[in-house]
Amino acid sequence: MKYKINIINKCEKKFLLIKKIWNLKNDNNSKFSLIIKPNRIELKNNSLSSQKNIWVNFNYKNYQKYKKDKKIKIIKAIKIKKNKFINIIDATAGLGKDAFIFFSYGCKVTMIERHPILSILLFDGLKRGYKDKKIGHLIKKNINIIYNTSMNINQLNIPKPDVIYLDPMFQKKKNNALSKKEIRTIQNLVKYDLNTNLLFQKCFLFCKNKVVVKRPKNEKTISKKKPNYNIKTKKYRFDIYLK
Template identity: 35%
Template sequence: MSEPQLSTRVRVEPLDPIFADMARAWAERLGLPLQGEADFALQVGAAGLQLVELVEHGPGPVRVDFVEGAAAHRRLHGGGSGQMIAKAVGVQPGVRPRVLDATAGLGRDAFVLATLGCPVALIERQPLVAALLEDGLRRAAADAEVAPIVARMQLHGADAIELMQAWAGEPPQVIYLDPMFPHRDKSAQVKKEMRLFRPLVGADVDAPALLAAALALATHRVVVKRPRKAPAVEGVKPAYALEGKSSRYDIYPKKSLKPGD
């Protein structure tokens, strides 16, 4: 995702005075003010961090929750290894590839893959989004059922292209990309998150460079998630695609995934 837009003002605020020290720590870490005029607020409360737009009749706060809500429903009833994302990254009997999600966002897709048993490294370069994700992972680690899943998830707050180009250690077998795109999805949840994040993250104008870096690093394949009717990312053409009702997974294979790899 792109860097925050300079015109967007964000402050940190506690939802209760008992969270004042925690709010101050986040403000110092992110270089944000604790008061003053702002377009958005990163709020600290009993339920962790949440980001909210400070407008009348706004879309409501966004937070990361891997324990309850949609994440829990998909974990319990999402279809397991039959899900399209599982097929896209190469999950099969005896194969749980090491995945790098280089555009982690709120971590939903990475959590699905970790639920299926894949070790997943996550990169998120927008500091506010990375903070929400870090907080969600921390809270999930305290839940007995979800802790073993998030233990397979390792978050990096960094620029994905730079980190991939300077990758140290064993390279990922699969790199998963979901670049920001002008979504036309009409669901309330997507509209809320897009309204919140669009001013903060912009569009992924460097998606071609992101794809090139991923292709240079991944040992087995690169997967790019796109809206179903969107063009492929500029550059190398995908070998094939898996298409669903609203999304499409463009596959760039390099080597077959086999048990024991």
């Protein structure tokens, strides 16, 4: 099945590759535009003219910013200790911010993203990240992406990770890792049709040590299973499920 989106082609080589791998179909009436430029690929929300286009950046500037922030609760949730290398699967990668935070703290990260447009942005961000003069070699070695649904996690021929991280799309609201306009764009782009309880069960069976689930602070848990503990911030919480 082809995914329909308005395609603005400014780089024929990239366009042909994307069209072949992701099976896209041009739709001039789409609410979104995928802008394929020689230097990067961007997503435009055609209904929000004041919003800047969205693209993924895996670069040294962001790497330094995350690495210097010792108070990031997400790091406490996955319990990354100094000099300990952890393998993590971000099973709902989105735009890859959390995955890049994990990488910045020394983790080996596999991102899984089921939505074609988000996965295109991630692939493009990684490809540009490989060229970063300071950390490109580290990105190439320690971050990869799989375009698939995490519902198939036990069929993807990947090693079991220490930790699986879940940040599923919510019906009412999304976490604040992105700006509000970006949140609206992603919510409109990605349909809420994922059985999160089943996804959690599959991830819990597949991981070695634990699953970490990000939730709005006052929302119910993703599963009937009670988390072993949680870590809270002002607007959201991390539910931790130990094996």
